[in-house]
Amino acid sequence: MQNFLAPEFQFIHQYIKKLAGKGALGLTDDAAILSVEPEYELVLTADAMVEHVHFFSSDAVDLIAQKLLRCNLSDLAGMGAEPVGYLLTVSLPKHCFNAMWFEQFTSGLQRDQELFHISLLGGDTTSNPHNMVFSLTAIGKTLKNKSLRRNNAQVGDGIWVTGTIGDAALGLLALKNEINDVDGFLTQRYHLPQPRLGLNLVDIASAGMDISDGLIQDLGHLTRESQVGAIIYADQIPLSKQAKILGNSYLETCLTGGDDYELLLTIPQDKEQQAITQSHKANIPLTKIGYCTDQQGSVICYDSNKITMNFKNTGWSHI
Amino acid sequence: MQNFLAPEFQFIHQYIKKLAGKGALGLTDDAAILSVEPEYELVLTADAMVEHVHFFSSDAVDLIAQKLLRCNLSDLAGMGAEPVGYLLTVSLPKHCFNAMWFEQFTSGLQRDQELFHISLLGGDTTSNPHNMVFSLTAIGKTLKNKSLRRNNAQVGDGIWVTGTIGDAALGLLALKNEINDVDGFLTQRYHLPQPRLGLNLVDIASAGMDISDGLIQDLGHLTRESQVGAIIYADQIPLSKQAKILGNSYLETCLTGGDDYELLLTIPQDKEQQAITQSHKANIPLTKIGYCTDQQGSVICYDSNKITMNFKNTGWSHI
Numbered sequence: 326m327q328n329f330l331a332p333e334f335q336f337i338h339q340y341i342k343k344l345a346g347k348g349a350l351g352l353t354d355d356a357a358i359l360s361v362e363p364e365y366e367l368v369l370t371a372d373a374m375v376e377h378v379h380f381f382s383s384d385a386v387d388l389i390a391q392k393l394l395r396c397n398l399s400d401l402a403g404m405g406a407e408p409v410g411y412l413l414t415v416s417l418p419k420h421c422f423n424a425m426w427f428e429q430f431t432s433g434l435q436r437d438q439e440l441f442h443i444s445l446l447g448g449d450t451t452s453n454p455h456n457m458v459f460s461l462t463a464i465g466k467t468l469k470n471k472s473l474r475r476n477n478a479q480v481g482d483g484i485w486v487t488g489t490i491g492d493a494a495l496g497l498l499a500l501k502n503e504i505n506d507v508d509g510f511l512t513q514r515y516h517l518p519q520p521r522l523g524l525n526l527v528d529i530a531s532a533g534m535d536i537s538d539g540l541i542q543d544l545g546h547l548t549r550e551s552q553v554g555a556i557i558y559a560d561q562i563p564l565s566k567q568a569k570i571l572g573n574s575y576l577e578t579c580l581t582g583g584d585d586y587e588l589l590l591t592i593p594q595d596k597e598q599q600a601i602t603q604s605h606k607a608n609i610p611l612t613k614i615g616y617c618t619d620q621q622g623s624v625i626c627y628d629s630n631k632i633t634m635n636f637k638n639t640g641w642s643h644i
Numbered sequence: 645m646q647n648f649l650a651p652e653f654q655f656i657h658q659y660i661k662k663l664a665g666k667g668a669l670g671l672t673d674d675a676a677i678l679s680v681e682p683e684y685e686l687v688l689t690a691d692a693m694v695e696h697v698h699f700f701s702s703d704a705v706d707l708i709a710q711k712l713l714r715c716n717l718s719d720l721a722g723m724g725a726e727p728v729g730y731l732l733t734v735s736l737p738k739h740c741f742n743a744m745w746f747e748q749f750t751s752g753l754q755r756d757q758e759l760f761h762i763s764l765l766g767g768d769t770t771s772n773p774h775n776m777v778f779s780l781t782a783i784g785k786t787l788k789n790k791s792l793r794r795n796n797a798q799v800g801d802g803i804w805v806t807g808t809i810g811d812a813a814l815g816l817l818a819l820k821n822e823i824n825d826v827d828g829f830l831t832q833r834y835h836l837p838q839p840r841l842g843l844n845l846v847d848i849a850s851a852g853m854d855i856s857d858g859l860i861q862d863l864g865h866l867t868r869e870s871q872v873g874a875i876i877y878a879d880q881i882p883l884s885k886q887a888k889i890l891g892n893s894y895l896e897t898c899l900t901g902g903d904d905y906e907l908l909l910t911i912p913q914d915k916e917q918q919a920i921t922q923s924h925k926a927n928i929p930l931t932k933i934g935y936c937t938d939q940q941g942s943v944i945c946y947d948s949n950k951i952t953m954n955f956k957n958t959g960w961s962h963i
Contacts, residue, residue: 370675460779
């Protein structure tokens with residue numbers, strides 16, 4: 326982190342400074358300081374978002390900032406971690422260097438900082454002659470050795486998801502005018518993911534991750550790392566009212582589209598009741614959609630007639 | 645962090661995976677895990693580097709990667725921290741998505757990982773239709789409450805710098821063909837900064853930072869945060885043989901140019917001997933260039949005739 330702004334850009338420092346919390350040292354030093362209580366360990370993740378790849382030029386800047394932060398927070402949620410803070414680098418074309426742009430950008434972050442009880446630890450603002458590029462590193466914590474991994478699902482464990490699946494993928498179709506988003510719900514789900522923080526499944530779930538590349542592909546990742554297989558049932562996968570209305574022809578989009586930012590979890594059968602209790606406590610819906618099999622590498626999704634579904638695409642590629 | 649690569653880009657994962665260390669969980673999960681010994685606290689910094697702003701398209705990719713890493717390590721050195729690991733996001737145009745590019749990019753990082761005893765903790769690779777944009781978050785540690793801050797320089801403390809000042813700024817002039825870099829030393833100093841890690845000044849230096857925006861400007865930052873002033877002597881500022889040959893007309897460039905990545909330190913007079921001992925131990929040259937005054941906000945640089953120097957530019961703006 327550096328004090329690198331020419332005098333005419335010092336206003337930026339004021340906007341960014343408002344986001345800085347304890348440990349950021351008022352953004353005056355080369356780096357931030359973070360203390361970790363001895364019973365905790367840190368969980369760290371980083372993602373980038375690029376104009377023309379991950380968002381449209383016309384998207385609201387506060388929503389872009391919030392989505393970037395929330396995608397990273399969702400990764401923390403996927404590890405069962407509690408968020409602590411974040412570092413952010415922004416590379417911007419000339420037209421962004423004005424108070425209105427920074428006001429909007431930082432107001433989105435400010436809202437989410439309050440919502441998720443985190444603050445900015447540091448970062449960098451640079452120019453980019455071409456397009457907006459953001460990168461965010463999120464830092465969370467878990468009790469030592471209690472983070473949720475992908476590699477511990479066991480044969481027979483139930484497969485569960487939070488929330489509803491596919492809304493964001495449908496939201497993207499709506500933004501491309503391919504479907505009609507009557508009440509704005511689907512678009513909202515695309516722009517503003519809801520990281521499923523606060524669902525305390527320590528010593529309950531056997532494995533977990535966040536769903537960002539599509540349910541089917543991410544289930545493939547989880548089962549591969551755990552060396553198990555999976556059978557899931559399409560008619561048990563929770564869909565929103567808005568997704569259901571669109572009908573079966575959009576089911577594949579829901580199951581293979583990206584950007585859900587819901588959690589995918591495996592839970593041993595004897596822990597199901599505890600999981601449901603935690604789900605009620607956190608007010609986060611949790612639905613069982615299948616179970617882990619001993620058919621390593623096999624992810625089977627049955628339709629309502631118990632026929633194996635075949636998918637043209639199994640997931641979203643960010644490249 | 646996500647498993648987000650389409651099959652045709654899975655080769656990238658192999659290159660990046662080689663960089664992953666303990667805690668990165670083989671890059672298989674949503675995030676990395678980092679334990680911190682109870683007597684330590686973490687030091688965190690992030691910087692971005694943008695093609696056409698911070699480096700030329702023709703620059704060697706391994707050097708770009710190393711410079712990005714080293715700039716961040718220099719921030720850690722400025723806080724007196726020991727590096728632990730880093731997260732990296734890269735956003736790349738299509739022409740970079742080939743094995744040769746990734747081989748070169750990761751080989752630079754690999755070399756520096758070995759040199760500085762660190763490893764990759766996580767990150768993200770995305771496309772960018774326009775240009776290369778990199779962002780790196782570096783994580784270090786210091787004993788609790790022992791990090792070097794900018795705000796504790798006292799009136800009477802000596803002002804010291806490591807290494808030689810101005811080489812990188814001259815290296816940039818050489819790359820622009822404005823001066824001749826006979827032996828390649830200056831260009832090398834521009835491309836490959838040397839983070840001054842390992843100079844253990846805990847309980848010796850009163851304040852410190854790395855010099856990235858030019859000595860004069862950074863001295864302004866440090867004295868402002870410490871509410872002191874400064875007098876320094878141009879003829880005591882250490883210059884390399886190559887910089888000296890260019891003569892006095894390049895002195896301003898040396899004192900106000902950016903990219904030094906040397907350390908600027910204030911050291912109480914009764915600790916000077918200890919500092920020199922540490923400098924010998926670490927094999928890092930340390931030179932006294934002036935002292936802190938009670939003239940808050942005043943940074944005076946005397947030339948060899950004891951006349952105050954006036955600078956056209958006081959430092960480098962990254963915007």
